[in-house]
Amino acid sequence: MPRITLPDGSERSYDAPTSPAQVAADIGPGLAKAALGATINGELADLSRAIDEDCALSLVTAKTREGEIDEQALFLLRHSAAHVMAEAITNLFPGVQLVYGPPVEQGFYYDMAFPDGTNVSSEDFERIEAEMTRIVKEDRPFTRYEMPLAEGMSKLEAEGSKFKIDNARRAAEAGSAELSWYATGSPGTDWEDLCRGPHVPSTGRIGAFKVMTLASSYWHGDENSDRLTRVYGIAFADKKQLKKHLELLEEAKKRDHRVLGKQLKLFHIDEQVGQGLVLWTPNGAVVRQELQNFIGEELRKQGYDQVFTPHIGKLDLYRTSGHFPYYQESQYTPVIDRAQISELATEGCSCSDLANRLEDGEIEGYLLKPMNCPHHIRIYASEQRSYRELPVRLAEFGTVYRWEQSGEIGGLTRVRGFTQDDAHLFCREDQIADEVRGCLSIVKLIFNTLGMTDYRVRVGTRDPDSSKYVGDPGNWDKA
DSSP: OOEEEOTTSOEEEOSSOBOHHHHHHHHOHHHHHHOOEEEETTEEEOTTOOBOSOEEEEEEOSBOTTSOBOHHHHHHHHHHHHHHHHHHHHHHSTTOEEEEOOEETTEEEEEEEOOTTOOOOGGGHHHHHHHHHHHHHTTOBEEEEEEEHHHHHHHHHHHTOHHHHHHHHHHHHTTOSEEEEEEESSTTTSOEEEOOOOOOSBGGGOOEEEEEEEEEEEGGGOTTSOEEEEEEEEEESSHHHHHHHHHHHHHHHHTOHHHHHHHTTOEEEOTTTOTTOEEEOHHHHHHHHHHHHHHHHHHHHTTOEEOOOOSEEEHHHHHHHTOTTTTGGGSOOOBOOHHHHHHHHHHTOOHHHHHHHHHHTSSOOEEEOSOSHHHHHHHHTTSOOOGGGOOEEEEEEEEEEOOOOGGGOBTTTBOSEEEEEEEEEEOOGGGHHHHHHHHHHHHHHHHHHTTOOOOOOOOOOOOTTOOOOOSOHHHHHHO
16 A cells, blocks of 8 residues: 655554645645646646555645745646636637647646637637636536546547547547546546546636637648647636736836847837748847857857867768757758759659659758758768867857747847857766866856846756767766
């Protein structure tokens, strides 16, 4: 029978399977009332999740012990609010098909396919929120139920939503042997959605919410596929947190770089040039050049060598690096020799045949570079080197290109062409620690100089279940 280890190291033993909700109630009524979810061995879960073996359990409440907003609680609240918003919209707009609705860092959204002739606008937000308020006041439980994969697929096929069928197939491809749904109330009676969870215990636990904006999106991010409507919202544990967030957004609008950029004549984005392609005006060029001079000088102090590489490279280079075809959805279309295109057209080569032959390497071409890495590696490999010459530090203010979807482009934050302060270091294993420290020191220096103190650092490591890495796994584990 399960033995539960709590964050303070204390343990609780049970004679039968239990749940986070039961553990919270055993600790005290206050915690039982405040708990929104739990982590079981580090995995976020519903309060109703069955625990039938030993585990480490941490209960999630709206705020941490330090009084800060709990990020895991926000995830639960926003995921649940996405379901409530989806239910409200399906009630108000019959025939709408749901695609997917995840929580994100700034709130949540739900992608939806509205019937032809039916549109949603910001004028509908008030009545959507009113319907959401009704659902929240009813305080219906988020009820999870599961089906074996085959039975679940039959259910979805009978319902006829190609979007949900696709979601289920993707879950199956990822290894799921069953499918799960969440009903806001009783399964088979109340509204429900295909979902992995987790959620807060009931709709009434969503303290405050607001429908924020609309945007266009495409199914799977493919602009040749179904055009969808993305409805964004925000949710917090209480109205005070929501009010503070909305006030911060209003203040941020006044300092929006798109507004300031226009007022100060720093940059311009022109439709004739292309969405997401920035034109730096004389004022902006001064700021950019001074920033580049500052960073460049600090790089030189740390022994970096400046290099320059072309904006384009052969497809074979990116096949070797793995950037093509694995990330082709976020890259510009390859450039192919005109004569070869004419020859292929004469042969009757279709678009799909062309794509397959490009992927297989039968056709050569060029690609606007999505990253600087392959070019820098070729510079390093261009001559023989002794281990005594290491480390070699190559730096470049390199311009790269990404095919961002039109609905995702915004100002200078999501663009299709940008210049990055990029560097690649080639060193011996015994030099790695010093080089990492050097990288971090220059980043901290630049951030502090620019007054950027509120940031997070994420470290990427090798996924043992993935093949998308090079080198010896032992070296990755050592790193």
